[in-house]
Amino acid sequence: MKNIQAEIISVGTELLLGQITDTNSQWLSQKLNDLGVNVYYHQTVGDNADRVTSVLQMAQQRSQLVIVTGGLGPTEDDLTRESAINVLNRSLVIDQTSLKRVEAHFEKNGIPMTENNRKQAVVFENATVFQNDEGMAPGMFVEHEGTGWIFLPGVPREMKAIMNEKVIPFLKQKYELTGQLVSRELKFIGIGESTLEDKISHIIQSQSNPTIAPLAGDDGVLLRLSAKATTKEKGYALIDELQQRIFQVVGEYCYGIDHDTIESTVLNIMEEKHMTLSSAESLTGGRFIEKLVSVPGASKVVRGSIVSYQREVKEKLLLVSSGTIDQYGTISEQCAFEMVENVQNMMHTDISMSFTGNAGPDPIEGKPVGTVYIGIKQGSNPPQIYAYTFHGSRDNIRNRAVKKGYELLYKLLKS
Known part of the structure; x- marks a missing residue:
């Protein structure tokens, strides 16, 4: 299995202006990673000839495989081919097969073909041409001084079709890509990214294959483990061994793998233990319970929630004493x-949660923005109340309170 260093270049002023999102690069990276190619x-x-030439020259110097998308159309600002001439030292020729397909397209639609559309059939001399079954401009492959160059149209539908149907089989044969890249995401809660990384630093420092990539997620911290092997089975075996080493150090914080969410994990544990849940939410406005009921099967666990935003609702519905x-x-x-105590009594649940606080924008009752109290109660045990100070926007404070609530609930269930 060869170790190939790849680069992806997207051409188009509309990408720089933010008028179009560059989804091509993301998609191509995923495809190349699946082939075991390092991007x-x-x-x-x-769309500037000098700047396009400059980035192509840089890619020629540092990469073994370069994929260029965009700039192959018929207009004057489609400059990819012309700019690449300066780097690849190749002349441009008309590919007759591609020209016939372009002419057939206009004839089929009853539209006169303008002369500039012949440009879409222009390819590099002696290139391997990949015909475009979804459009007109073909893709192509050329090699120059040890670097393989693939040029693809920028229209995502056309690019993906050529890549899937023609380029990937070509690359597998050309570069003997017999390997497989597999990955697994380990999800952690209750531990910060820097702390997690510090605790497993000795494992990270010795990594080679598999590799470890710490990432920040919405519901905790992620570790992406990636391995290359001749088969997927061998790759996952390598990941299993690495995962075991990581779990020996920080396994207590891991709540899920790959597509698991903290709410789905909590729901599964509670369902297995035949436990029920209720919540009373002021600050979070129902966000805590909403995440849980979005998981299929939540009705087996969730009894209900009371959103008590105003004082009178807390008093009249939740029976919080006016004296308190x-x-x-x-x-x-x-x-x-x-x-938290009253909502459990009302709904007769095994566990209850409560949320109150100030998400801003101004101090309330003398409490600064970011003040949060979360209550949790299990069975006949007395409620446990946790106080926090969160920073950030109003929405961020509310989301962090929800996340912390799930962390507390998960720890309780695991204990």
Whole structure:
């Protein structure tokens, strides 16, 4: 299995202006990774001949395989071929097969073909041409001083069809790509990215194959383990061994793998234990329970939730005492205590959660923005109340409170 260093170049001023999102580079990276090809660089360049030439020259110097998308159309600002001449030292010729396909397209649609459309049939001399079954401009492969160059149209539908049907089989044969790249994501909660990385630093420092990539996620920290092998089975065997080493150090924080979410993990544990859940939410406005009920099968666990945003709702519906609120306020440990206890009693659940706090924009009841209280109660045990100070936007504070709630619930269930 060869170790190939690849680069992807996207051509088009519309990409730089943000008028179009460059999904081609992401998709191509995934495809190349599946083939075991390492993508080291992404470049995006506008429709300017000098700048296109410059990025192509840079790619020639540092990469063994370069895929260029865009700039193969019929208009004057489609400059990819003309710019590449300066780098590849090849002349341009008309590919007769491609020209016939272009002419047939216009004839079929009853549209006169303008002369500039002949440009879409122009290829590099002695190139391997990949016909475009979804459009007109073909793809092509040329080799120059040890670097393989693949040129593809920028229209995603056309690019993907040529890549899937023609380029990938060509690359497998050309570069003897018999290997497989497999990966697995380990998901952690209750530990920060820097702390996690520090605890397994000795494993990261000794990595080669498989590799470890720490990533920040919406619901915790991720470790992406990737391995190359001749078969997927051998690749996953390598990952299994690495995962075991990681779990010996930080396994207690791992809540899921790949497509698991913290809410699906919590739901599965509670269902296995035949436990029920309720919540009383002020600050979070129902976000905590909404995440859980979005998981299929939530009705087996979730009894309900009371969103008690205003004081009178806390008093009349949740039966939080007016004396508690008068003395301590709605944003307080005492209020969270009564909320979590009362909602459990009302809904007769095994576990209950409560959320109250101030997400901003201004201080409330003398409590600064970011003040959060989360209550959790299991069975006949007394409620446990946790106080936090979160920073960020209003939405960020609310989301962090929800995330922390799931962390507390997960720890309780695991204990």
